[in-house]
Ligand code: NIG
């Protein structure tokens with residue numbers, strides 16, 4: 222249907238008119254990620270389900286047909302909008318399974334401290350880190366937080382992210398945590414990408430509880446969690462299990478209470494030290510254990526026996542000059558691996574393609590494993606594996622067109638942005654095609 226006037230704005234903003242039907246044709250490589258249900262481990266993590274000269278057809282928000290261009294055009298010759306993807310790669314929209322996008326202020330001044338060699342914990346001890354952001358976030362209004370987070374989510378979408386998990390954790394008081402979770406929902410709505418909310422009250426012990434951390438654990442368990450569950454503001458409950466933050470025992474109390482209230486556990490595990498986070502995640506049947514930089518062999522084995530997904534966050538290692546998690550070891554043990562950006566005020570990385578390239582160069586993932594980790598496995602890590610992360614009839618029509626000749630370039634290129642078109646629920650959300 223070339224020549225038919227169909228206005229698509231080149232930049233993000235007000236939603237473009239939703240086409241009733243959409244065809245994307247002639248893709249050099251269509252990465253379907255089709256395969257067995259569930260997260261992919263072992264050999265299955267290498268299989269991208271590639272269709273050469275591929276095409277997809279969607280109606281409304283759902284994919285209806287996926288195959289070679291000849292096959293799809295034979296069944297669906299016309300659509301309201303048709304996108305040519307010759308010489309390009311078409312993939313599921315990226316799923317970013319770990320971000321902290323709602324906060325006030327910023328921490329660019331900490332980069333000077335990093336330049337001087339200060340560690341994450343030393344920066345926190347100087348009054349930087351999480352508690353610096355908590356002070357600013359407590360003073361900020363819900364509207365301002367939502368407005369800033371919307372910009373961040375739109376920037377993520379411009380790099381191909383169509384579903385994002387978003388954590389609270391910069392309020393650390395009941396009203397402020399509720400405010401942040403409402404801002405997460407509002408920002409997802411405004412940015413028109415799907416946001417999966419996670420309550421992270423156990424992100425740090427706030428200043429007013431420094432001398433009595435157990436009282437803060439109680440507050441999270443007895444006041445925050447019931448209020449969040451009653452208002453249906455989060456799908457998951459997370460805890461930062463590490464030296465200087467929460468012990469595995471404190472986190473267990475919080476995560477179990479969350480699970481009783483219907484919030485599935487997640488764990489910030491072993492980022493700064495081996496604090497037993499991975500083993501705790503496995504014990505609780507957590508959806509994911511994230512970071513896993515210092516995880517012991519016992520922790521990895523416990524994860525391999527569980528269904529907990531490992532979320533690797535290579536940009537966090539980059540930002541805090543930490544070692545990179547050994548993804549190869551996790552994969553060899555049979556753990557399903559996902560990757561995320563860990564976007565937060567310490568790690569201002571909103572690009573899943575950058576996380577993919579870092580995971581290939583530093584976490585020991587192959588490019589195919591990293592793409593699996595950024596799509597289908599990431600979707601399972603945030604409870605959306607039945608909807609997104611795979612291009613198959615019946616799934617949500619979330620996809621990206623990448624101006625690169627082959628999928629291997631995703632593991633190869635750093636910086637820049639090869640994302641040309643982002644389709645969210647069957648509508649063009651981002652259009653960076655030349656001349657548009
Ligand atoms: O995932 N590790 C804990 N939380 C964040 C950092 C938050 C911050 O420094 O503001 C993370 O890296």
Ligand code: FE
Pocket residue numbers: 319320321489563565
């Ligand atoms: Fe994090």
